[in-house]
Amino acid sequence: EDQVTQSPEALRLQEGESSSLNCSYTVSGLRGLFWYRQDPGKGPEFLFTLYSAGEEKEKERLKATLTKKESFLHITAPKPEDSATYLCAVQLKAAGNKLTFGGGTRVLVKP
């Protein structure tokens, strides 16, 4: 069975304290892995797509990496505005374009 697991469920950081979020997946035929950010009361906001092991993408204080079994979202020197829930999702070659999401990691950055 295809599974996507995110850890930790919640993360409390001090401003400037770098950390990493994990997304591990057990799927057949990965087409792509997606990271989204979701603020309370809003829809998920697209961050990154990763297609192959070894690929890395960066945006401001965020960097996403991909291996054959997991992806990491690194947050460097976070600011309070980085507080949100971060979702990862996989898209499978045999499953059309639908996304299968992990449970998310709630990040709180305190000033």
Next chain:
Amino acid sequence: GAGVSQSPSNKVTEKGKDVELRCDPISGHTALYWYRQSLGQGLEFLIYFQGNSAPDKSGLPSDRFSAERTGGSVSTLTIQRTQQEDSAVYLCASSFRRPDYNEQFFGPGTRLTVL
């Protein structure tokens, strides 16, 4: 440019009533998706439309749920005889249908509460 829009933003209904939720995708996007987000289940796929192809309905939880997409643009998700377990945020997303650029962009969602 305009993003995905959904209406209403909030809907409160009584158990047993039918509800319709609307989604306007990003102009030019050929694919449209419905997802449901609830506290216990996270974000779950419901249904996917791609151009004129038959929709992928594999995520619909029961035959009380249906969706249509008219003219390749606007979509309506209908829930008949609503139950309390249908309470959730219903999210719509749209995307291009290209292998190298198929990121899904989400709307703000419709929060459905069934009393």
